[in-house]
Amino acid sequence: MCRCVCSHQTMLPRELFLIATILAVCDIGSSREAYNRTMYNATGETQKCSSGYYYDGSSDECKECPLGFTGKNCFLKCRYPSYGKLCQSECNCLKEHCNFSTGCDVDQNECFLGFTGINCSMECRYPAYGKHCQRECNCSEEYCNLATGCV
Template sequence: MILMDYVLFFLMPLTSFLIYCTNSSDIPKCEGFPNFCCPDYKWNIKSQRCEKCLPGYIGINCSYKCPYPSYGEACQAKCDCEKDTCDVSTGCFYEKTECLPGYGGINCTKCPFPYYGEKCQGFCQCSMELCHFSEGCPVASTETRTLSKRVFYTILV
């Protein structure tokens, strides 16, 4: 195990201070920070160790979102789209106007159970195992259901 020591310099208005950091394997530790987690790391209660910020977040305890147009790991990537279509973690996304049956929403994601079909407008009356995200339930019967002020028709063969 190789230990590397380094010092970070932070300039604050009217003051500057030093923070002594050590780097053991892939997890740096910084004195003077909560749980010795360096900036761009946060404490994970389950693993009992500092972990790198998720993409799109930076700073002490990963408490800051990347400022537009930056996104991704350590905010190093740049969106080339409008602010309202720039995700801090993944970058630009675009609303698709048409999705295949079984997909819906902004990025045409797979319909969540119990919904299925075109724009996820169908509602399965069977178990999750039997409900197909684009075709619905494979059971013989015809049924009409009202849910959230919408009428869903499920024709089952």
């Protein structure tokens, strides 16, 4: 943990720069330090929030992670293909079109085969399959692959 003990003597610009740099590094900290940091509430008590929550000092309570983040203190950003609330949703589009908080930022032309709709979130329903779910399987549901058709 970084602590600054400052005296009231006159400092040279170089010393001020060094102090500002040290404070910036202390504020940011290493990623491991930020992940494992103990949070304290307004009365100085240790505040332990469950995974998927972070401590909000202004309201003195644990709050759910914002969309696109998860883990202890909401330190982990969703990794492709996961996105959204606690990273529990899955993109059905290419990585470059998958936003970690909102999902697929594409029109339906870029969804994976077998998916359609907003954010490519809807699977084709039997007997539909393929691009935009526009093709139709001529086999039983158990043999109809939503991307390629009858297998």
